Amino acid sequence: MVKRSFHGGLPRKGAVEEMLDYLRGTLEESHPQYLILQWMGLGIQVQIPASLYFKTPGIGEKMTVFTYLQVKEDGMNLYGFLSGEERNFFKTLLGVSGIGPKAALSLMGHLTLSQLYSAISREEIQVLTNVPGIGQKTAGRLIYELKDKLKLSGEETFSLSKDELKAWNDVEAALLSLGYSVAEVTKVRKELEGKMELQMDELFRKALVLLGKY
Numbered sequence: 001m002v003k004r005s006f007h008g009g010l011p012r013k014g015a016v017e018e019m020l021d022y023l024r025g026t027l028e029e030s031h032p033q034y035l036i037l038q039w040m041g042l043g044i045q046v047q048i049p050a051s052l053y054f055k056t057p058g059i060g061e062k063m064t065v066f067t068y069l070q071v072k073e074d075g076m077n078l079y080g081f082l083s084g085e086e087r088n089f090f091k092t093l094l095g096v097s098g099i100g101p102k103a104a105l106s107l108m109g110h111l112t113l114s115q116l117y118s119a120i121s122r123e124e125i126q127v128l129t130n131v132p133g134i135g136q137k138t139a140g141r142l143i144y145e146l147k148d149k150l151k152l153s154g155e156e157t158f159s160l161s162k163d164e165l166k167a168w169n170d171v172e173a174a175l176l177s178l179g180y181s182v183a184e185v186t187k188v189r190k191e192l193e194g195k196m197e198l199q200m201d202e203l204f205r206k207a208l209v210l211l212g213k214y
Contacts, residue, residue, distance in 0.1 A: 021173075023080065024064040030056045035080070037063060046080035047101070050109035055082060070101065077101065081108075084173055088182050089113060096145045098138055106133045117186075120146050150183045167200045171207055180211060 023044065025037035032053045037044050046065055057063055065080030066087040079101065081087040086108065093104035107116060110131045119127040120143055128139035168189065175185050188207045195206065 020067050020069045020078070022064055022066045022084075023078075024062065027057055027059055027061055027063045030059065035063075035065075037065070044078065046078050047105065048080050049086075049105045051112075052080070052082060052109075079105070084169055084176075085182070085186075086113060088176060089116070092146070092149075092182055093142075096141055098141055103133050103138065107131050117150055121150055123147070149181060150186075167198075167203060170200055171204045174204060175207060175211070184211060 023037060023039060023046065025039035025044065027035060028038045028043060029036040030053060032050045034045050034047045035053075035056060037046060046067065048065070052065075065082065066084045067081075068079045068087055068091055070077045070079065079087075079090060081090060090104050090108060093099050093107060094101065107128070111119065111127070115127070118124070123143050125136065125139045125143065128134050128142060129136060134142075172185055172189070175188070176182070185207075188210050191210055192203065192206060195203065198206070
């Protein structure tokens with residue numbers, strides 16, 4: 001049941017889209033375009049980039065996907081990714097004029113985040129147009145609208161332990177919720193690469209200090 005707001009109406013569209021952060025359930029079906037998770041007796045269809053299909057666990061096993069719920073006049077669509085960073089970049093792609101969910105999923109299904117960052121920051125149109133459904137004009141818009149936002153070399157690599165990665169993912173989610181961009185958070189992550197063993201609260205404070213200097 002959707003709760004009514006204080007004013008007696010339904011939550012605004014944006015609030016509904018931000019309502020669901022992740023979904024953890026039992027994998028019932030897995031396909032290159034979507035998967036079905038069983039959660040509390042419900043079979044929930046989640047649209048995914050094709051690359052995620054090859055990373056899913058076995059049928060009947062538990063799985064967590066970071067989600068984006070898109071609400072439109074003709075219905076709702078749920079999209080899922082293996083990390084919050086991937087989900088947030090998907091939302092960034094949707095902010096580019098002319099890029100819809102289909103094109104965004106195609107980009108993320110054929111290129112890793114690092115490859116996308118690199119192609120955009122280096123203006124490698126050929127790399128982007130090799131993705132099905134992405135033409136010259138669309139690739140040009142991606143570069144024009146995102147290059148300055150990302151400000152990444154695309155060559156960053158992060159080798160973190162499971163505990164360090166979990167701590168950083170929590171910090172990243174907190175920073176993004178405060179309004180910092182994906183580019184800013186990724187830049188901070190690079191600077192803190194050798195300090196990921198810190199406690200989460202201390203890591204968060206150091207990240208805020210660095211962000212305050214940009």
